[in-house]
Amino acid sequence: AEFLDLPPELRLYIYESVFSTPSGPLQALSNGSKADYCCSACFEDVRAHGGDKGSNKHRSRSTRMNVALLKVSRLVNAEAAPLFYGTNVISLRAENNVDILNWLRTIGTNRKWIRHLEIDFSYGVLVESQRFNVRQMLAQINILRASSTEGLNNSISSWFRYDHMKRDLQSLENGATSTMAETLELIAEDQRLEDLVVLLPGRDGGDMWDVKNDSVYFAEETFSRDNINGRAAIVDALSKIVGLKKLTIGYTHDHGLAEAVARSTGAEEVA
Numbered sequence: 001a002e003f004l005d006l007p008p009e010l011r012l013y014i015y016e017s018v019f020s021t022p023s024g025p026l027q028a029l030s031n032g033s034k035a036d037y038c039c040s041a042c043f044e045d046v047r048a049h050g051g052d053k054g055s056n057k058h059r060s061r062s063t064r065m066n067v068a069l070l071k072v073s074r075l076v077n078a079e080a081a082p083l084f085y086g087t088n089v090i091s092l093r094a095e096n097n098v099d100i101l102n103w104l105r106t107i108g109t110n111r112k113w114i115r116h117l118e119i120d121f122s123y124g125v126l127v128e129s130q131r132f133n134v135r136q137m138l139a140q141i142n143i144l145r146a147s148s149t150e151g152l153n154n155s156i157s158s159w160f161r162y163d164h165m166k167r168d169l170q171s172l173e174n175g176a177t178s179t180m181a182e183t184l185e186l187i188a189e190d191q192r193l194e195d196l197v198v199l200l201p202g203r204d205g206g207d208m209w210d211v212k213n214d215s216v217y218f219a220e221e222t223f224s225r226d227n228i229n230g231r232a233a234i235v236d237a238l239s240k241i242v243g244l245k246k247l248t249i250g251y252t253h254d255h256g257l258a259e260a261v262a263r264s265t266g267a268e269e270v271a
Helices: 008-019 040-048 074-087 097-106 108-113 121-131 134-149 155-188 205-209 232-239 255-265
Strands: 089-092 116-120 195-199 246-250
Touching: 008 074, 074 108, 089 097, 097 108, 097 121, 097 155, 116 121, 121 134, 121 155, 121 195, 134 155, 155 232, 232 255, 246 255
Parallel strands: 089 116, 116 195, 195 246
Antiparallel strands: none
């Protein structure tokens, strides 16, 4: 018999069997092997080990999504989407954070069915820093800064090169921050989330680059009310995601601000 000829109750049973993933969160986007933090469980594991990212390297990763059934027909999508998005933990992490934003746009109104969502922005920023050789640029900036302050013959030239590279990195950071805020703004639209995990780039740039990074590229607290670098937009967007039961914000040391945002969302628990 044709699938759509089956009674609705039987089809719902099939959907439940197909989309049930007790093994862990569903990974919505394809990633390589450069795993940082794959889910909130890994985040908690790392926090328990004092910030050692290597402690989670043997933890099983998120399960890849299989959404082929949702594409069978509009009827099947309408019947199955609430179950699929509503019962599973959806994990979003990509080598380019724009892909996270685009994925959320692609699923359209189905966003409203998501109940449990994990977004790892820190991974995308880490990969982006590798793509643009940020560590090397930071090292070069330090050399140029030293040249311009030590009164060397080429100090003027060094200062201009230093200023140009610093502006390039700040522009890169502003773009990443804008993408994060825009993604959270989109999530806030017509959502019914219960649990939300948002992992932001680390508070201390030195932890990420192992090189002096004074206010150049994600060297300060990402989760802050800083309007100069656009970080306040992230806080404002998170505050609009109301109706939460639990909100997890990593990685931040500003627990007071985290609690204030949690109160805005209605979350009873904040981590």
